[in-house]
Amino acid sequence: MIALTLAEIAAAIGGELVDGAPEQVVDGSVETDSRLVAAGSVFFALLGEETDGHRFVPNAVQAGAALVVTERAVALPDGTAAAQVVVSDGYAALAALAHEVVARVRASSADRTDEQGRPAPLRVVGITGSNGKTSTKNMLRTILEQHGATVAPQGSFNNHVGAPVSMLRVTHDTRFLVVEMGASGTGHIAKLVWIAEPDVGVVLKVGLAHAGEFGGIEATQRAKSEMVTDLPATATALLNVDDDRVASMRAITDARVVGFGTSAGADYRIAGIETDRSGTRFTLTAPPVPHEAAADHEGGTSPVPETVDVRLAILGEHHAMNASAALTVAHLWGVPLAAGAEALASMTRAERWRMELLQGGPEGVTVINDAYNASPDSMAAALRTLAQIVRPGERSVAVLGEMAELGEFSTEEHDTIGRLVVRLNIGQLVVVGPGAAPIHQAATLEGSWDGESVYIEDVDAAVHALQEMVRPGDVVLVKSSKSAELRFLGDRLGGVTE
Numbered sequence: 001m002i003a004l005t006l007a008e009i010a011a012a013i014g015g016e017l018v019d020g021a022p023e024q025v026v027d028g029s030v031e032t033d034s035r036l037v038a039a040g041s042v043f044f045a046l047l048g049e050e051t052d053g054h055r056f057v058p059n060a061v062q063a064g065a066a067l068v069v070t071e072r073a074v075a076l077p078d079g080t081a082a083a084q085v086v087v088s089d090g091y092a093a094l095a096a097l098a099h100e101v102v103a104r105v106r107a108s109s110a111d112r113t114d115e116q117g118r119p120a121p122l123r124v125v126g127i128t129g130s131n132g133k134t135s136t137k138n139m140l141r142t143i144l145e146q147h148g149a150t151v152a153p154q155g156s157f158n159n160h161v162g163a164p165v166s167m168l169r170v171t172h173d174t175r176f177l178v179v180e181m182g183a184s185g186t187g188h189i190a191k192l193v194w195i196a197e198p199d200v201g202v203v204l205k206v207g208l209a210h211a212g213e214f215g216g217i218e219a220t221q222r223a224k225s226e227m228v229t230d231l232p233a234t235a236t237a238l239l240n241v242d243d244d245r246v247a248s249m250r251a252i253t254d255a256r257v258v259g260f261g262t263s264a265g266a267d268y269r270i271a272g273i274e275t276d277r278s279g280t281r282f283t284l285t286a287p288p289v290p291h292e293a294a295a296d297h298e299g300g301t302s303p304v305p306e307t308v309d310v311r312l313a314i315l316g317e318h319h320a321m322n323a324s325a326a327l328t329v330a331h332l333w334g335v336p337l338a339a340g341a342e343a344l345a346s347m348t349r350a351e352r353w354r355m356e357l358l359q360g361g362p363e364g365v366t367v368i369n370d371a372y373n374a375s376p377d378s379m380a381a382a383l384r385t386l387a388q389i390v391r392p393g394e395r396s397v398a399v400l401g402e403m404a405e406l407g408e409f410s411t412e413e414h415d416t417i418g419r420l421v422v423r424l425n426i427g428q429l430v431v432v433g434p435g436a437a438p439i440h441q442a443a444t445l446e447g448s449w450d451g452e453s454v455y456i457e458d459v460d461a462a463v464h465a466l467q468e469m470v471r472p473g474d475v476v477l478v479k480s481s482k483s484a485e486l487r488f489l490g491d492r493l494g495g496v497t498e
């Protein structure tokens with residue numbers, strides 16, 4: 001964290017400094033997990049669903065925490081010393097500190113210029129959507145880190161803890177801050193927008209991911225729209241115009257709107273998407289002059305529409321959308337499309353277990369491990385990709401587990417996937433676990449299918465069955481929510497031993 005005095009921290013988070021000198025400066029990492037605390041860290045004791053962080057205050061202090069933020073004063077172990085600020089709500093305090101730190105870095109960088117003398121203030125982007133947030137965040141990080149110090153969360157740190165903790169890693173040298181903003185209910189994204197005050201807010205898609213928690217797609221749409229409703233007129237809302245629910249958010253934001261997608265109305269237009277086993281190709285065309293929405297465009301601009309051929313080593317048409325969002329944000333900030341595309345070409349995967357191509361298993365078997373999470377949209381996108389990349393004479397095999405968090409929509413959505421498997425004429429379906437059983441039932445009830453389906457009760461049995469079943473020339477998609485644990489099956493089948 002940037003250097004702040006205890007008095008400044010206490011003021012920012014509305015807490016009371018019960019131990020420590022007000023003028024003492026703290027500049028260590030901010031942690032909510034005492035195991036990650038190092039000398040000089042700030043430890044937030046949060047009251048979680050499963051455990052109370054206050055229990056770990058002594059461990060944090062022993063590990064060298066300079067400051068602990070608590071909801072009730074905690075006596076420190078004998079012989080140790082740390083400052084302590086007591087607040088009424090640890091989560092709110094974490095948010096407030098992240099807000100303060102990002103605002104300070106923004107202010108201190110306002111007049112900064114790069115080596116060429118061009119403005120180079122801190123730029124912040126928030127990314128939300130039902131699918132593709134982490135993929136887009138990783139793509140954007142890959143592009144932006146070639147143009148300035150970039151802070152982006154590891155993995156999928158996108159909630160009320162992970163997002164502010166990631167944001168607290170900005171320093172006065174940070175040029176770009178990329179924040180994944182997830183939600184499992186109303187008000188979550190609004191809070192993250194308040195903390196980060198994004199210059200660009202991206203909405204990728206409104207789908208049924210986590211729909212059980214939201215209570216349906218309309219509620220999901222409302223939650224995702226919080227990304228744009230609080231943006232000021234000086235910010236940019238980047239909307240996927242191919243998704244009507246996202247495109248309609250144009251009407252509810254003061255921000256300038258830039259659209260991307262394959263639709264005719266897109267400012268940044270995707271065309272010619274092709275996908276095969278080597279990856280995904282498409283063209284992206286930027287408007288001829290910076291779109292009026294891109295008032296903060298800092299780089300050179302082209303008087304003619306700039307078109308770039310994008311080649312991703314990442315499988316699946318759906319990643320064209322994510323890559324285009326990433327290229328567009330970078331372009332709004334002055335990175336030429338060609339430079340962005342070159343950076344993306346170096347990526348071999350969007351993230352571990354996202355459409356990850358594995359070929360280290362049995363000779364001639366290709367595995368696509370996409371079993372980090374699953375929603376109806378991402379399941380359908382993965383199955384379509386499987387159908388597209390299989391070559392004549394090869395067999396497509398879909399190993400599917402439960403899509404979690406769908407609540408009352410669960411049976412119907414699994415049923416739909418079963419019918420899609422048939423429609424795409426997948427060669428072999430392997431359904432794993434009771435939660436996914438409706439996929440098997442729906443597929444076997446469809447008459448018009450040449451393929452076969454088997455239902456297997458658990459992952460271990462599925463590993464054995466698949467080891468018997470696969471043969472050279474098979475392309476095997478492994479897809480489920482994280483809780484169904486199929487990603488390890490995918491790794492074993494694909495020969496990953498790490």
Ligand SMILES: Nc1ncnc2c1ncn2[C@@H]1O[C@H](COP(=O)(O)OP(=O)(O)OP(=O)(O)O)[C@@H](O)[C@H]1O
Nearest residue numbers: 130131132133134135156318354370373377378381
């Ligand atoms: N535009 C898209 N449409 C459908 N599926 C997608 C799209 N983009 C990514 N996916 C798929 O969705 C899954 C999750 O991708 P990713 O982790 O990038 O999303 P996320 O929004 O960060 O998810 P989470 O809500 O778990 O954080 C992967 O299987 C990925 O291939």
Ligand SMILES: [Mg+2]
Nearest residue numbers: 133134156158
């Ligand atoms: Mg994510």
